[in-house]
Amino acid sequence: MSDSDLLNSNFVAWMDSRAGSESDIVISSRIRLARNLQYITFPYFMNAESGNKSMQEISDAWKNSELLSQMDLITFDQTSTLDRQILVEKHLISPEHGLSAESYRGLLASKDGSIATMINEEDHLRIQCLLPGLQLEKCYKLAQEIDDELEQQLNYAFDEHRGYLTACPTNVGTGMRSSVMLHLPAIAISGQRSRIFQNINQLGMTVRGLYGEGTEIVGNYVQLSNQITLGQTENEIITNLGIISRQIVEQEKMLRKSLQEEMKYQLEDRVGRAYGILTNARVMNSNEALALLSDVRLGVDLGIIEGISLFVINQLVVAIKPAHLQKRNGGEMEAFIRDVKRAEVIKEILLKSSK
Amino acid sequence: MSDSDLLNSNFVAWMDSRAGSESDIVISSRIRLARNLQYITFPYFMNAESGNKSMQEISDAWKNSELLSQMDLITFDQTSTLDRQILVEKHLISPEHGLSAESYRGLLASKDGSIATMINEEDHLRIQCLLPGLQLEKCYKLAQEIDDELEQQLNYAFDEHRGYLTACPTNVGTGMRSSVMLHLPAIAISGQRSRIFQNINQLGMTVRGLYGEGTEIVGNYVQLSNQITLGQTENEIITNLGIISRQIVEQEKMLRKSLQEEMKYQLEDRVGRAYGILTNARVMNSNEALALLSDVRLGVDLGIIEGISLFVINQLVVAIKPAHLQKRNGGEMEAFIRDVKRAEVIKEILLKSSK
Numbered sequence: 001m002s003d004s005d006l007l008n009s010n011f012v013a014w015m016d017s018r019a020g021s022e023s024d025i026v027i028s029s030r031i032r033l034a035r036n037l038q039y040i041t042f043p044y045f046m047n048a049e050s051g052n053k054s055m056q057e058i059s060d061a062w063k064n065s066e067l068l069s070q071m072d073l074i075t076f077d078q079t080s081t082l083d084r085q086i087l088v089e090k091h092l093i094s095p096e097h098g099l100s101a102e103s104y105r106g107l108l109a110s111k112d113g114s115i116a117t118m119i120n121e122e123d124h125l126r127i128q129c130l131l132p133g134l135q136l137e138k139c140y141k142l143a144q145e146i147d148d149e150l151e152q153q154l155n156y157a158f159d160e161h162r163g164y165l166t167a168c169p170t171n172v173g174t175g176m177r178s179s180v181m182l183h184l185p186a187i188a189i190s191g192q193r194s195r196i197f198q199n200i201n202q203l204g205m206t207v208r209g210l211y212g213e214g215t216e217i218v219g220n221y222v223q224l225s226n227q228i229t230l231g232q233t234e235n236e237i238i239t240n241l242g243i244i245s246r247q248i249v250e251q252e253k254m255l256r257k258s259l260q261e262e263m264k265y266q267l268e269d270r271v272g273r274a275y276g277i278l279t280n281a282r283v284m285n286s287n288e289a290l291a292l293l294s295d296v297r298l299g300v301d302l303g304i305i306e307g308i309s310l311f312v313i314n315q316l317v318v319a320i321k322p323a324h325l326q327k328r329n330g331g332e333m334e335a336f337i338r339d340v341k342r343a344e345v346i347k348e349i350l351l352k353s354s355k
Numbered sequence: 356m357s358d359s360d361l362l363n364s365n366f367v368a369w370m371d372s373r374a375g376s377e378s379d380i381v382i383s384s385r386i387r388l389a390r391n392l393q394y395i396t397f398p399y400f401m402n403a404e405s406g407n408k409s410m411q412e413i414s415d416a417w418k419n420s421e422l423l424s425q426m427d428l429i430t431f432d433q434t435s436t437l438d439r440q441i442l443v444e445k446h447l448i449s450p451e452h453g454l455s456a457e458s459y460r461g462l463l464a465s466k467d468g469s470i471a472t473m474i475n476e477e478d479h480l481r482i483q484c485l486l487p488g489l490q491l492e493k494c495y496k497l498a499q500e501i502d503d504e505l506e507q508q509l510n511y512a513f514d515e516h517r518g519y520l521t522a523c524p525t526n527v528g529t530g531m532r533s534s535v536m537l538h539l540p541a542i543a544i545s546g547q548r549s550r551i552f553q554n555i556n557q558l559g560m561t562v563r564g565l566y567g568e569g570t571e572i573v574g575n576y577v578q579l580s581n582q583i584t585l586g587q588t589e590n591e592i593i594t595n596l597g598i599i600s601r602q603i604v605e606q607e608k609m610l611r612k613s614l615q616e617e618m619k620y621q622l623e624d625r626v627g628r629a630y631g632i633l634t635n636a637r638v639m640n641s642n643e644a645l646a647l648l649s650d651v652r653l654g655v656d657l658g659i660i661e662g663i664s665l666f667v668i669n670q671l672v673v674a675i676k677p678a679h680l681q682k683r684n685g686g687e688m689e690a691f692i693r694d695v696k697r698a699e700v701i702k703e704i705l706l707k708s709s710k
Contacts, residue, residue: 269638272635272637273631273636276634277632280628281627283620340620
């Protein structure tokens with residue numbers, strides 16, 4: 001079994017809201033580069049032989065590089081289902097990747113989780129860099145370093161005209177996806193979400209929920225990412241996403257200000273009730289917890305609640321997920337008992353931090 | 356203006372839950388005797404002349420009796436609308452009586468509010484005794500003492516065959532109504548209220564809300580009273596109501612026990628959330644406050660919440676009413692500002708008492 005800290009601590013780099021800019025509204029920035037190895041079947045069509053070959057090459061690259069060998073290589077035959085769920089909940093691997101238990105699938109990640117390269121997910125390599133706040137350029141720089149290091153050791157599938165070749169045609173070209181996770185409660189409270197996001201697609205951007213593709217928006221967390229990887233340079237993609245993110249951040253700030261001015265008491269009431277329920281409930285499901293934590297986070301941002309840090313809230317949003325609760329409890333729990341445990345964990349962490 | 360303590364303190368006798376039996380479930384017991392003066396028009400048809408004559412006779416009786424003169428005589432031309440509302444909210448006078456501002460209408464009440472005799476409400480005299488918990492016999496004894504004292508000074512309208520004559524035929528005979536105020540959250544939570552109360556009418560009893568006739572049931576407070584005054588002796592009426600009350604108290608206790616056994620977490624959750632909202636909300640209307648206080652009261656009864664007394668909750672149920680809030684604030688407030696003030700008062704009183 002892997003003993004990586006990523007499986008055992010509540011912390012990953014993107015949670016540290018003290019770093020990065022706009023980190024009250026921009027939870028995290030992510031750059032993902034899709035890369036594939038030459039002459040090896042894409043993972044979708046892989047069998048054990050081609051899978052093991054791919055993993056072997058990547059594992060050799062890891063061992064042979066001073067930079068890469070500082071990271072943890074976690075192969076999924078060495079992890080439990082629960083531990084893979086832990087990685088999903090921390091946003092280090094995709095939900096689909098978490099379902100795999102083959103020895104040739106895995107994760108190459110830095111100790112603090114700022115780099116998390118999925119191995120044999122949809123592509124052979126998906127290099128991800130994930131940092132707190134709005135810092136796409138830095139994410140790209142770090143991802144590039146890993147990419148360069150891997151490319152020195154491995155032969156990438158690359159076409160001079162098309163760029164990096166990928167399993168899904170939407171990723172061909174730069175193979176890059178950049179995304180930001182935004183917390184937008186005022187846009188939601190003001191009922192402006194559909195208005196603000198209706199033109200996003202026309203700008204080549206996509207809006208998703210907390211756990212990416214196909215997940216609904218809960219807790220007012222919105223993931224914004226570029227849809228097109230072909231015909232734009234990496235820098236253009238990052239610049240565009242940065243500009244649109246800042247515009248949305250400005251809208252959110254403006255709406256927060258008008259809520260504070262025009263609905264002071266109602267806003268304080270909403271935040272206060274959320275805090276009161278979170279610190280006194282005995283049973284709570286995940287979606288309710290996320291919705292209430294969103295209100296508390298807004299209260300912290302606006303100075304209505306003091307003493308609780310955004311860092312704690314970022315940790316809590318992950319700590320209350322099923323796998324983290326079960327890990328903390330030391331074993332599987334049925335849904336109702338999880339809801340009881342979740343209420344306990346929330347109360348404990350919030351009361352400790354607001355002292 | 357009257358300076359009676361009943362207008363200025365938060366306390367009246369029925370709130371003191373340390374006295375009386377079953378006072379976790381039975382909030383208060385009340386005996387009311389309807390009496391009228393001979394040869395004076397019933398209040399419904401009164402003009403200033405007959406009204407003043409009636410008040411004069413009662414006022415003389417008050418002055419001439421050692422027992423009665425220890426009480427406060429409040430005439431409604433000497434009280435503000437707000438102060439009469441204060442008396443309504445403390446359950447010392449009826450909502451209709453609170454609307455009168457004539458000099459010939461008023462209240463003759465003991466300093467602690469255990470005796471509250473309405474003057475020229477529907478009848479010339481409505482002697483009420485109101486005590487905490489289940490103690491109908493004691494209420495009747497105290498009401499009788501006042502009745503005897505008044506009868507020594509006044510000529511009652513009395514018919515040998517019909518008994519005491521009253522404005523409304525349903526009161527003729529004993530002129531007595533006995534009632535208990537019950538707090539029945541477990542019956543409500545279990546959805547058993549209509550089943551349990553459907554046969555009450557056949558037993559000659561009526562179920563009403565917190566402020567009597569025509570008021571809805573809020574906060575799970577149910578007022579149970581006898582409907583018939585004719586053909587039963589006072590003692591029969593009291594005995595019957597006592598028996599039925601104890602049966603309902605037993606049902607409530609049984610249902611509380613099964614909630615504790617079968618829905619422990621959900622019950623603690625409900626109580627905890629209510630406490631959390633009450634101590635953290637910023638805006639709260641009266642019905643929501645009563646509903647949440649009902650949950651907290653249940654939590655206190657069952658030992659889920661410690662440190663808060665039923666006495667405090669009894670006071671709070673009255674202190675959050677509009678007139679009490681405005682009195683505390685020193686003037687009229689519009690509804691929204693009252694909701695803000697209500698949330699403040701609840702938070703202050705609950706947090707102070709749970710320390």
